[in-house]
Amino acid sequence: MAQHKAEPESPQGEEGSTSSSLGATVRTLASTLWFPAFFFTGFLVCYLLPFHNPVPHHVDVAVAGPSAGQLEQALEQKSPGAFDIHPVADAGAAHDAVTNREVTAGYAPDAKHPQLFVAKADGYSLESVLQKTFTSVAQHSGGQLQVHEAAPTAPGDGMGTGLFYLVLACTIPSYISVMMLLRATTFGRRKKVLTLVSVGVVESLVAYFVARSMDVIPNEPLAIPFIFLMTQAVALTSYGLVPFFKQFFPGVAMGLFVLLSMPSSGGAIPVQMVPGFFRALHPIMPMGNLIEALRGQFYFDGKDVGRHVLVICAWVVGGIALIALGAWKERREARKEAEDGRTGAEVEAEPPVEDPSFELPQPCAVPPHSHRLLQQEPTLKGRVTDERGRPLRGVAITVTGTHGRELLRASTDEQGEYAATGLPDHFVNVIASGPDRLAAVARVQARDGHPVRQDFRLAPRPAPAGVGAQAAARY
Known part of the structure; x- marks a missing residue:
């Protein structure tokens, strides 16, 4: 009978195990x-x-003469919503409207020689669309279109996309620098911010002089601080987001500065040719504002540069504010944890910040005296001695989190020393134990960039009472 009862339980156990394994696989x-x-x-x-x-979409065109209204109706019928016509007095006014960045193009109708004023600095693909459209308009009127370049790009920027790739070269590395610095467990917040600033200085200088050497941009050194501000807008904002989004930080940062910022920048595809959602983002995102600031500085006599630089500065200030808020949040949590002395039942383990491309440091033991290249520096180290101060070799060191989960195990070397790295920014419990020694426990706060030392002096384990009595009886 017992065997009969056991038989139906086995498939249930296997089914439960299979279900558990499947759930774990799905979660992983x-x-x-x-x-x-x-x-x-x-x-x-x-x-x-x-x-x-x-x-x-809604490309602003200045049209000279009284025929502006008729031309607007004709273009609206052919391409609804593509062009917005602005009447001006004459061809000179149409040209000036382009160079003053009031419109994207200017058109001066004429029976024999109509003129089109365009700005290649606004993007070659947009210039091509304008030429194609107004060539058809001129031919319909019996004239031959004359195209005048009102704002040509630098000689090395044949497609008018050089600024986009220059800015892109400084955007992605600024984000990646944050991800790599998260691995620098011996760097505190201040050192990391100083590193991001230093990286931004190098990026802006190198990018500018490389672009100059290829004639992609004109000789305007004022572009260097503009580029630097954009690197800080990306880097500081990304770093400031880390404490608030934790393991979802990569998606938030890359979503902001790649998926949204690049299409809305107007660099690869002119902003007048992107969907409305991205046109709305263009005046907000740092990448688009840097491109517009550089265009204004290089090709439009500084027109509207200040407005775009102010937007980038607002991102920098926002990043600094996020970093400060994250520091305050960390101090408040550490103070509350120290006051409450919360145990594992009261504290939930927070998921680590993880990047899909770069593995962040995990808690692990490291050699106390090794300084190999690319090896992580210890964030916790110490020495274990006996009651006379002599080093104890082979003592087990166990580090647990405040939630009770074991983080790592280590053992002391010949000098009685141990070291560990990759610990979370919280209080941890350090336990030293040996087979013939009384165990000792210490509670220390592991902080990013602030290595902590915890030494132990272990007393010998007293012999059991019975053993002591037997030994005395022998004498």
């Missing part, structure tokens, strides 16, 4: 693949779908 795949899935979807939605066939 979800936590591992969410970022590539997010990025895949983001590129489809933010790049392929809106830009597979870009068309002009």
